[in-house]
Amino acid sequence: MTAPASVSGPAADRVQIFDTTLRDGEQSPGATMTLDEKLSVARLLDEMGVDIIEAGFPIASEGDFEAVSAISGVVRNATVCGLARTGAADIERAAKAVEKAHKNRIHTFIATSPIHMARKLQLEPEAVLEKIHFAVTHARKFVDEVQWSPEDATRSEHDFLVKAVQTAVDAGARVINIPDTVGYTAPEESAALIRLLRERVTGIEDVIFSTHCHNDLGMAVANSLAAVSAGARQVECTINGLGERAGNAALEEIVMAMRVRHDILPWTNGVDTTRIMQASRLVSQITGFPVQYNKAVVGKNAFAHESGIHQDGMLKDTTTYEIMRPEMVGLTESNLVMGKHSGRAAFRAKLKDLGHTVGDNQLNDVFVRFKALADTKKEVYDEDILALMAETGADG
Numbered sequence: 001m002t003a004p005a006s007v008s009g010p011a012a013d014r015v016q017i018f019d020t021t022l023r024d025g026e027q028s029p030g031a032t033m034t035l036d037e038k039l040s041v042a043r044l045l046d047e048m049g050v051d052i053i054e055a056g057f058p059i060a061s062e063g064d065f066e067a068v069s070a071i072s073g074v075v076r077n078a079t080v081c082g083l084a085r086t087g088a089a090d091i092e093r094a095a096k097a098v099e100k101a102h103k104n105r106i107h108t109f110i111a112t113s114p115i116h117m118a119r120k121l122q123l124e125p126e127a128v129l130e131k132i133h134f135a136v137t138h139a140r141k142f143v144d145e146v147q148w149s150p151e152d153a154t155r156s157e158h159d160f161l162v163k164a165v166q167t168a169v170d171a172g173a174r175v176i177n178i179p180d181t182v183g184y185t186a187p188e189e190s191a192a193l194i195r196l197l198r199e200r201v202t203g204i205e206d207v208i209f210s211t212h213c214h215n216d217l218g219m220a221v222a223n224s225l226a227a228v229s230a231g232a233r234q235v236e237c238t239i240n241g242l243g244e245r246a247g248n249a250a251l252e253e254i255v256m257a258m259r260v261r262h263d264i265l266p267w268t269n270g271v272d273t274t275r276i277m278q279a280s281r282l283v284s285q286i287t288g289f290p291v292q293y294n295k296a297v298v299g300k301n302a303f304a305h306e307s308g309i310h311q312d313g314m315l316k317d318t319t320t321y322e323i324m325r326p327e328m329v330g331l332t333e334s335n336l337v338m339g340k341h342s343g344r345a346a347f348r349a350k351l352k353d354l355g356h357t358v359g360d361n362q363l364n365d366v367f368v369r370f371k372a373l374a375d376t377k378k379e380v381y382d383e384d385i386l387a388l389m390a391e392t393g394a395d396g
């Protein structure tokens with residue numbers, strides 16, 4: 001078998017970022033958003049340079065339809081996309097919802113794995129192929145860009161998956177998205193699947209392959225990047241990795257991985273990374289889903305350091321313990337957290353920040369008191385340190 005053609009053309013290294021926070025993200029139990037909340041997320045995604053915003057599943061409810069339609073009216077740069085199953089009613093509802101958008105797309109899907117076809121859809125494979133042909137052909141009547149997804153692609157039989165993708169391509173799908181619906185794949189397999197499709201499906205010169213990974217085994221970001229290494233040029237992801245069950249690939253991790261490790265992940269994207277913290281906080285605040293403290297890129301501790309050795313290194317050169325600058329994601333500075341693991345150097349620097357320059361004797365005295373206090377608390381705040389200084393009678 002010959003190797004797949006390398007992705008070529010003027011934008012060969014450009015990866016489209018397809019955000020599905022408002023569709024797959026909102027499908028997480030408890031993450032429902034109001035129309036106004038969805039509009040504020042969509043505006044921010046648009047401003048930060050996301051290429052495609054999947055705004056919802058218009059047939060799912062009147063509210064979803066209204067939201068996709070309203071978002072289509074306010075988004076200025078990104079393509080607005082609506083999800084649809086294969087029936088005419090779904091597709092026409094999605095078409096109506098995105099009609100105001102200056103660039104629009106319908107994303108239609110049907111499952112292709114044996115378990116989904118037999119047990120959920122209760123359809124023979126031939127009938128699934130007919131539905132794919134109908135859905136893509138019908139969607140093409142309303143929008144220029146039709147995206148098609150074989151749901152549960154990573155558990156589909158390869159020969160049938162090739163036939164299904166070929167059917168969608170022949171019917172005019174411009175984007176073929178390969179979902180790892182249940183978060184089952186692993187990086188090498190994810191890359192191999194994209195490679196296999198690019199080798200075996202014909203007429204794909206103008207087709208973009210896309211990856212859509214769920215995080216059930218914690219590999220969504222790694223699987224997405226592996227798919228890109230095999231030629232996928234669209235990544236579907238969500239802010240904070242919000243999404244069904246364990247979530248989707250996290251946008252902030254995909255984008256920062258490409259930025260920080262551009263040497264080995266040599267692709268570009270259009271996202272302004274300095275808006276990442278803002279987006280993370282907005283989505284967390286709207287959904288009420290807290291961001292875990294140690295979440296990559298956007299967690300409270302992602303740029304925080306408590307141990308004495310790390311704080312000492314950070315004070316000398318931040319690149320000792322940080323691989324990206326906090327400003328890159330929209331934070332102003334790293335956070336040297338004062339706690340029981342903190343050392344003298346960081347404590348002296350903190351006192352200086354608080355307006356106290358102390359000699360060695362006084363530093364020793366306050367540092368002993370600080371350590372005693374730190375043993376009783378998770379974090380020692382600036383106010384605690386100022387109180388200690390007041391107790392020692394220091395005036396700065």
Ligand code: KIV
Pocket residue numbers: 024109149150151152177179180181182212214
């Ligand atoms: O995970 C999935 O399979 C999906 C499809 C609708 C693309 O979200």
Ligand code: ZN
Pocket residue numbers: 024179181212214244
């Ligand atoms: Zn999904």
